[in-house]
Amino acid sequence: MHATASSAGAPGFQRVYVWELPVRFYHWLNALCILVLTVTGFIIANPPAINTASEASFSYWFGTTRFIHFVTAYVFVFNFAFRIYWGFVGNQYADWKNFLPLRLAQFREVMSVLKVDILQSSNRPLLAVGHNALAYLTYFVMFLVFLFQVASGFAMYANMSDAWFPHLFTWMTPLFGGDAGLHFWHHLATWFFILFTLIHVYLVFYHDYVEGHGVLSSMAGGWKFLPSSALKSPDGKSWFGGAKAREADDKAGPVI
Template sequence: MTQPSPHPKQHTVRVWDLPVRLFHWALAACVIALVVTAKVGGNAMEWHFRLGYVVLALLVFRVLWGLVGGRWSRFATFIYSPARLVRYLRGAAHADDGVGHSPLGALSVFGLLAVLVAQVATGLLSDDEIAFAGPLTRFVSNAVVGQATSYHKEIGQYLVIGLVVLHLLAIVFYVAVRRQRLVGPMVHGDKVLPAPAAPSRDDWASRALALALLAGSAALAWWVSTLAGAPSF
């Protein structure tokens, strides 16, 4: 009788392509800097605006890359049904749940992206009535500006901070309790899996496409920044 191997074969798979990895770390750095500049205030608000435009460009890029990027970067691979989420929470995970974003991780990603989109959008519509106003304030009523400003400074700010903290705690939980390596793969792109899985495309052609999409996203953000003569990057 053949004895099972004490060391099951492991499979190294490219899960996170370079564009999504760069997006992840750039977004993390920008969000931290946005929180800091908002708290400091004063002249730091000029950098707050500039960073806001950078985040706008990054978010537009991520939406586009979620449609045409590497396999595990595409939204289609981590949009799960409620039943799939329930099975995952009950411990009956699907084989693919451990490759890219898990059902629970996908909720975290979509939640954070949605909150950041709302925060950037309301920032573009905000006015502190002192020295800084978003470039889109002249296109809406004073009532809308007031509501956007209130959300941006209060609810939105704390939602972003709360979800970021929750995201970090989830990473700590998965690393410390479930013994899953999450940070390393987001640095070098590869995951070591117990079974084969389709890799993400991550060649020079796909990276060139990502660069073109990022350039277009940056151009859009720059154009938005010029609409009311706001500080641009």
């Protein structure tokens, strides 16, 4: 799709190791946790009446469902904490500074992504080695929802537990007027993850389909396959994952 690459016959592609093993591990464990939490969460909110005419002492399936929800919540929390840690020690694509578009370059890339990929008013290729700036921003919002789910969930859980950790979040309860308000917003925020997953999966397919850089498999092996011409930018050592794409953009003139 790059003019230079395609005219010269086979494009020169380079394999770039983008997602380190801890990032991939985090991603899939996180995905599993969210799946389990969502499914058990909906069962807890509206349990099917599958048992009838039996003694309560024969069965504990609903208690078990709740137990799975709570245990998974702990796994989710520590996995999330690990990812935050990795934002400080991981490679440039995992860096925490990518997640907020505080620099002008990042903000411009957000606008470019909106034009090229979402509205498709421009067809000029965009190349982000890590995530693009809009994706990073979306993940930042998702992290905020993570924090809310953790805080509201553990605030509700605190009254069933003597452990210190859930009691760190009891300040949430008065903010929502009591447990009922917490339940409501905790339940509502679950829908964010469902909508997020729909769009996330769609966009991964979209990028792989249009760009062919192997973004779908990158979360399995860690590699993306990128045009070597675009990777050979002068400084070549920017911490910002999307910077190289932006430089390539600048050379090609402004996005329409």
